[in-house]
Each structure stands twice: as structure tokens, then as C-alpha cells.
Amino acid sequence: MNFSKMHGLGNDFMVIDAITQNVHLSPELIKRLADRHTGVGFDQLLVIEPPYSPDHDFHYRIFNADGGEVEQCGNGARCFARFVRLKGLTKKRELKVSTLKGTIILKVNEDETVQVNMGEPVFDPQSIPFKAIKEEKTYIIRAQEQTVFCGVVSMGNPHCVLQVNDVLTASVATLGPVLESHERFPERANIGFMQIVDRNTIQLRVFERGVGETLACGTGACAAVAIGITQGLLDSKVKVKLPGGDLDICWEGVGKPLFMTGSATHVYDGFVTL
Numbered sequence: 001m002n003f004s005k006m007h008g009l010g011n012d013f014m015v016i017d018a019i020t021q022n023v024h025l026s027p028e029l030i031k032r033l034a035d036r037h038t039g040v041g042f043d044q045l046l047v048i049e050p051p052y053s054p055d056h057d058f059h060y061r062i063f064n065a066d067g068g069e070v071e072q073c074g075n076g077a078r079c080f081a082r083f084v085r086l087k088g089l090t091k092k093r094e095l096k097v098s099t100l101k102g103t104i105i106l107k108v109n110e111d112e113t114v115q116v117n118m119g120e121p122v123f124d125p126q127s128i129p130f131k132a133i134k135e136e137k138t139y140i141i142r143a144q145e146q147t148v149f150c151g152v153v154s155m156g157n158p159h160c161v162l163q164v165n166d167v168l169t170a171s172v173a174t175l176g177p178v179l180e181s182h183e184r185f186p187e188r189a190n191i192g193f194m195q196i197v198d199r200n201t202i203q204l205r206v207f208e209r210g211v212g213e214t215l216a217c218g219t220g221a222c223a224a225v226a227i228g229i230t231q232g233l234l235d236s237k238v239k240v241k242l243p244g245g246d247l248d249i250c251w252e253g254v255g256k257p258l259f260m261t262g263s264a265t266h267v268y269d270g271f272v273t274l
């Protein structure tokens with residue numbers, strides 16, 4: 001099976017064209033392929049399919065390294081957009097794409113950066129899902145004998161974002177996994193550690209559901225900005241500085257879509273015998 005290796009700011013993907021190839025991958029096989037020593041190695045696997053409805057250009061599926069299928073992937077969306085053009089599956093620069101949970105609109109700019117309309121952030125606890133009596137700007141979660149103050153939002157996938165004084169000393173490796181599988185997140189969650197630099201700049205590290213800490217998380221950047229704006233800490237245009245690089249996020253507030261713009265890099269093409 002042919003594939004491409006790509007990354008968005010170091011968040012890396014195995015990308016498979018399931019339009020011209022017959023692709024059937026079990027969770028066990030995905031986990032094997034994700035292994036960085038005995039497999040291809042990736043944070044997520046992206047599978048490109050024909051559209052599920054005539055008013056879309058493609059459908060794209062996202063699988064975490066642990067083999068689980070998920071609803072959305074921001075860095076993956078930008079890599080998807082460049083992949084379908086590089087492989088001649090389309091010549092369009094504007095693409096309407098469905099994923100497991102929703103539709104995103106992508107625009108490939110002249111400089112090959114990609115702008116993604118990620119839709120509207122969802123704060124209703126039930127839709128995230130997150131166990132809470134009512135919607136709050138800030139929640140209190142008891143974890144690891146600690147009291148954690150955080151925001152919770154869905155970008156199609158669930159995110160919990162804590163504010164920290166210094167991302168470099170944040171307890172990503174210890175608090176990340178505890179919150180990722182906390183009982184208040186029935187489908188687990190991605191955990192963001194956000195340092196506010198100013199009203200238009202944050203630093204961010206993300207412990208991703210099903211993967212662990214990644215060099216960048218696109219939906220995590222979107223979630224952190226949406227929560228920061230809701231909590232009155234950020235303006236509508238924010239540069240998110242992740243370990244792997246920067247993303248530009250813009251959100252005008254409730255009722256409006258959130259936009260993410262950033263790079264997507266093709267590394268190599270490969271062939272794997274299953």
C-alpha cells in the first residue's frame with residue numbers, strides 16, 4: 001500500500017489514499033504501523049476517501065496512534081489539503097471535507113499554507129462530552145490530589161485547557177495522562193497547557209488523547225484560543241506558539257466559525273506491505 005509521510009509543525013502523519021487503493025485497516029494494524037521502531041511511525045493516520053455526499057469534495061478519517069478513530073485533526077486537515085493536490089486527486093484550492101463529526105472548509109494559499117474553517121467551538125458540556133451540571137467558563141476538576149482550574153470545549157474532538165505560568169515547567173507528563181482519562185471525560189480528552197504571553201500571543205503544549213505529548217496540536221491550538229477568548233484573556237487574533245512552530249488562529253466569538261492557518265509539509269512517499 002502506497003502512503004505519504006507528512007507533518008504539520010512536527011505533528012506527523014501517515015497519509016493514505018483510499019480512493020485509488022483498497023484500504024481496510026484494523027485498530028491493531030494501525031497501532032503496529034504507528035510504532036516508531038517497527039512500523040512507519042506517526043501521531044495520527046489519515047485515510048482519504050471519496051465524499052460521503054455530493055456537496056463535499058472528500059471525506060477524511062483520522063486514527064490516533066493507539067488505533068482509535070477520532071472526530072477531527074487540525075494539523076492533519078492542512079496536510080490532507082496539500083496531499084490531495086500533490087497526488088492529483090484535485091486541482092481545487094478550496095475544499096469542502098467531511099470528517100467523523102462535521103464539515104470543514106479548507107483553502108490552500110498561494111504560498112502553500114492552508115487556512116481551515118474549523119467551524120464553531122462547542123461549549124455545551126453534553127456535546128463535548130464532559131460531565132458538568134451546567135456550562136461554565138472555568139471548571140474545577142479534582143485530579144491527582146490537585147485542584148485543577150480549566151476550560152473545556154469541543155472542536156469536533158474534546159479539549160481541556162489549563163492556564164500555566166510557564167509551559168516549560170508545566171506538568172504535561174504527569175497531569176496530562178491523568179486528565180486525558182479522567183472520569184469526567186467519557187470519551188477521554190486532549191489536554192492543553194496554555195501560557196498567556198499577551199492578548200495576541202500564547203505558548204501551548206498539548207498532551208493528546210491516544211498519543212501523548214505532540215510537537216503541535218491544531219485543534220488544541222483552536223481550543224486554547226477559544227477558551228482564552230471566552231475567559232476574557234485573549235483578543236480575536238492569536239498567534240499560538242507550539243514546540244513545533246506557530247499557528248495563526250482567528251475567532252470573532254460565539255456564533256462565528258474559528259479559522260486556523262499554518263503550514264503542511266510533505267516529507268516522503270513510501271510503500272508498506274500489510
Ligand SMILES: N[C@H](CCC[C@H](N)C(=O)O)C(=O)O
Pocket residue numbers: 011043044062064070071072073074075076157158190208209210211216217218219220
Ligand atoms: N489526538 C486528537 C486527534 C488529533 C488532533 C491533533 N493532532 C490536531 O492537530 O488537531 C484526539 O484524539 O482528538
